[in-house]
Amino acid sequence: MSQRTRAGLLALCLLAALWAAAVFVPLPYVTYYPGPTVDILAESDEGEIVQVTGREAFHDDGELRMTTVYVSTPQEDVTLPELLRAYFDPDAAVWPRSSIYAPDETDESSDRESEAAMVSSQDTAVAAALTELGEEVDPVVEVVSVTPGLPADGRLEVRDRLLRVGDVEITDAQDVVDAVDAAGEGEALTFLVRRGKKDLTVEITPEEVDGDLRIGISPGIGFDFPFRVSVDIADNIGGPSAGLMMALAIYDTLTPGSITGGADIAGTGTITPAGEVGPIGGIQQKIAAARDAGAGLFFVPADNCDGIGGVDPGDMRLAKATTMHRAVETLADWVADPDTELPTCEDTAS
Secondary structure, three states: OOHHHHHHHHHHHHHHHHHHHHHHOOOOEEEEEEEEEEEOOOEEOOEEOEEEEOOOOOOOOOEEEEEEEEEOOOOOOOOHHHHHHHHOOOOOEEEEHHHOOOOOOOHHHHHHHHHHHHHHHHHHHHHHHHHHOOOOOEEEEEEEEEOOOOOOEOOEOOOOEEEEEOOEEOOOHHHHHHHHHHOOOOOOEEEEEEEOOEEEEEEEOOEEEOOEEEOOEEEEEEEEOOOEEEEOOOOOOOOOOOHHHHHHHHHHHOOOOOOOOOOEEEEOOEEOOOOEEEOOOOHHHHHHHHHHHOOOEEEEEHHHHHHOOOOOOOOOEEEEEOEHHHHHHHHHHHHHOOOOOOOOOOOOOO
């Protein structure tokens, strides 16, 4: 074998190794694909997804669909073939990992944060729907997540209302953080909490985690409602982006008749207690998911209008959503006449 032949074979081997590395080495990117849609007005295995206790509920025809996105997780290896597949898929997207996840974020911490965001979003959606109906809602501090393995695990539960810690009345989440930070080593904190209709006293001793004292909960804002409303969304769906659609579904359930006119409606957007609609991630993938599910109308948060260029909605109409009140009006106009003029992202006014 000549020297030139040996050199050529060596070059081919090196090239093959480089290609193998390019194919299998993880890259610092995240992929987005359209996920499933969920009709919040439908029934789950446990009954109606929107459940009301203490007030009459109205379950009518029509669909109000929340939309989701499949996102590669913080610890998932995304390789070159997967990136190329997403890049050339018109309904997918590729983002730098650093723009989506924190450097030290894990699958577990991401899931915990997403679950907490869903709990808060459900409560805020109820508040927004009741506010639209003229009901009074009062904010409270509650547990929105419990970290497995830390002191509060098995002692506090999600949606426990936090009333007092020691002699301090809890009026905001910072009161809990301050009490834990001020605790001495090995000092048990006494929490007064309300679980359902019962007040409970729970003692929890903080432990040090990464140099800070922790009990293992995330406190957040909940609400004191005049009657009970719950939204039974599957545990594998998290985040705050279904707020608008949950609020519309709750509003529909609490009012006679169907605000959908029996049609299939989809959308996305965070919601505040006052009914203001906020931006979300993955807008193009969510529009594609709703289009493929056969929705006739899709609500786009106003702050996401700049991100819908190039998306193909098919026959589905896109309507800009700024507030829940405006979304209810838009839906009524569309149900009365599907060809009517609607607020769109081309409008300059809200």
